Amino acid sequence: MTIDYSLARENMVEQQVRPWDVLEVRVLDVLSTLPREAFVPEIHRALAYADLEIPLGHGQKMMKPVLEGRTLQALNIQSDEEVLEIGTGSGYLAACLGALARDVVSLEIQPELAAAARERLERTGLGNNVRVETADALHYTTDRRFDAICVTAAVESIPERFLEWLRPGGRLFVVRGQSPVMEAVLHHADVNGTRIESLFETDLAYLVGAAPAPKFVF
Template sequence: MTIDYSHAREMMVEQQIRPWDVLDTRVLDVLARLPREAFVAEANRALAYADIELPLGHGQKMMKPVIEGRMLQALALQPGEEVLEIGTGSGFISACLGDLAREVLSLEIHPELAETARQRLDAAKLGNNVRIEVADALNWQTERHFDAICITAAVETIPTQLLKLLRPGGRMFVIQGKSPVMEAVLVKADGSIESLFETDIDYLLGAAPAPQFQL
């Protein structure tokens, strides 16, 4: 069976993303144009536009489209901005960020995921302004600063070492808390926090709560 991916994209935007208060026209346009199916495993192509998480290997998952839409909208990226992405994953969000901003640096802890994401970006002729580095973001050092930081997995507590990488006026999207009750927030460079929505996703490697032993 041949799938009409352009129709599937349109349905995803109209039936999933827009109803969840994603109204930013630039974000809706990116999600309606970019081929999400090109960033998932062949076996999961038919599910590329479904309202579910998709496995990426190494225990990682691709976010639901609705969360991707809310995340991109919250960041409110401008064409001249530089973005740091924590967790390249499939490379799809990297492509979206690259379409909305001037330059993206994406960190991925798993070398195989980083390589696959780069191959998928190149094959789709996307992400010319996206650089992918293999690194543990929680122990990564840089002199650079960014207008926006996008963390694509959950953390127990907001990583202050990443906040220091924001330029004045910058902001960071992060999902924080303890499963199953987590909160997506936008943290500004001045330390103010805007609550966005509740959700529950997997933790960033190294950012999960310590196991609690019950007597």
């Protein structure tokens, strides 16, 4: 069976993403044009535009399209901005960020996923301004500061180092809390300190090393 990916992409935007209040034109344009199927493992390619998380291996999954759309809209990336992504995964969201921003650095802890994402970005020609680094974000060091930071996995609490990487006026998207009820928030690095904007409730797998300590039951 041959799948019409263009039609599937259009249906994803119109039936999933837009009804979830993703109305920013630049975000919808990116989701309408980027070939999500090129970033999905071949075994799951038929599900590229389905309303579900897609397994990537190593215990990681692609976020649902609606969550990717809400994330991109919340960050409101401008064409002259520099972005840090924490958790490359398939490389699809990095490609979306690259289409919106001037420059993207994406960190991936699993070497195999990082290599696969680099290959997909290169093959699709979408990675010209995206650099994938194999690194553990919880131990990563850099002198660079970013206009926007996108964390693609959940944390129990936001690591201080993530906030230190923001420029004044920058913002950080992250899902925080304890499963099954977590909160997606946008951290604004304002001149007078940080301001937290609550966005919506969701449930997402934890960033490696950022899960809560297991509770002992007696």
